[in-house]
Amino acid sequence: MRNPHTMRHSIKKGSPFRRSVHGAMSWILALVLGPAWAVAADWPQWRGEKRDGKSAETGLLATWPEGGPPLAWQAKGVGAGYSSLAVGGGLIFTLGDLADGQYVVALSRDGGDHRWQTKIGPTWKDKFLGARSTPTYDGERVYALSTDGELVCLRAKDGELVWKRNLPSAFGGRMMKTQSGTDWRFSESPLVDGDKVIVTPGTAEAALVALDKRTGKELWRTAMPSFSDNGTDGAGYSSVVVSNGAGVRQYVQLLGRGVIGVDAATGKFLWGYGRVANDVANIATPLIDGDHVFVSTGYGTGSALLALEKTGAGVRAREVYFLEADTLQNHHGGLILHEGTVYTGTGHNKGFPIAVSLADGTVAWGPVRNEGRSSAAIAFADGRLYLRYQEGRMILAEATTEGYRERGTFVIPNVDQFSWSHPVIAGGHLYLREQDNIYCYDIRSKARERSAVSAP
Secondary structure, X not given: OOOHHHHHXXXXXXXXXXXHXXXXXXXHHHHHHOHHHOOOOOEOOOOOOOOOOEEOOOOEOOOOOOOOOOEEEEEEOOOEEOOOOEEEOOEEEEEEEEOOEEEEEEEEOOOOOEEEEEEEEXXXXXXXXXXXXXXXXXXXXXXXXXXXXXXXXXXXXXXXXXXXXXXXXXXXXXXXXXXXXXXXXXXXXXXXXXXXXXXXXXXXXXXXXXXXXXXXXXXXXXXXXXOOOOOOOOEXXXXXXXXXXXXXXXXXXXXXXXXXXXXOOOOOEEXXXXXXXXXXXXXXXXXXXXXXXXXXEOOOOEEEEEEEEEOOOOEEEEEEEEEEOOOOOOOOOOEEEEOOEEEEEEOOXXXXXXXXXXXXXXXXXXXXXXXXXXXXXXXXXXXXXXXXXXXXXXXXXXXXXXXXXXXXXXXXXXXXXXXXXXXXXXXXXXXXXXXXXXXXXXXEOHHHHHHHHXXX
């Protein structure tokens, strides 16, 4: 049988036959390899398919050998920045600052060969060098937001510009600022939902905007009332997630004044909650669980669980509980929800692993001091947590309420800046962006490798 990856590229891109063959081959492989090896092979946007930091893959290494899993390949030349990666369509997409500007860069998923790069703005030089947003891939196009607020839509196959809109000039977009007037510029990753792309200018007149993903035409914008005295005006550093809480499809986003919900069809402001906002930087992407939203920020603030409830006027957010900062505060590494437990790193710029019950906020275990230092970016796959620390240490640990159980560690090569880019798990591999480098590690279990090799 021919390699399905090779076969897919031998058929004309975009044809119905190509799509049917790709689907059929995926189905055949699932039967051949069995349910234990069924994989979600792509990671098309910030924090994965559902923006929750989780991969559905199984058959991955339960422990890492000394020195970490084997390095499959390394690529250079993606530029400076903290952007994570989107993986899909045989390509990897990221943002980086090269010598003459900020670029969306596309590389081959197999080997990291450069395919194209498209300039979308100037380089950004502040205390934290480079790009911050992660591109979003929808199968045909790539959407990316530059550090200075330029939203672009590019053709995925060659990087050609389809359309662009500038958040500051088109919508008055601005970031929340510290008391000293500092902001770290636009960092969100655009959300593609159906025919819409959603971004966050962050103003009272346009808190969120929806654009036609094919043309960039404005569909709606959210007028946001004053709902909080906490925090500061402007967009935060988080990214939009989708909720169907209280039976209403809505977009949930963490801004400078707190977390809000917006009607997905009309852009109408539904609810806002400000207790979790701080006046420096609100960063972590909220977690969605049915009718609940869990949100956390650092800088001595804390965490909250909200219940979304239907009202005559729409939806309200009721605080179920609030956890003070000394119990749980997540700086910018993100949150994982697995089987009713929130796993994350706590402590401002600490990243101490902790497990907390979503239902009532009780601590199952932690915080734990391990070898990692400063904030920890977190991802999940196959029952395990992937923790990446600011100084470049990767740690594998079990996602269990029974205690902190570490299963391997290694240090990413060539770390000379803050190692903040979030880990990506796709197709049996762990992808790590480290400034100008991308490292791809093979994390497939031996049993999965043998099954793949013996497939007819």
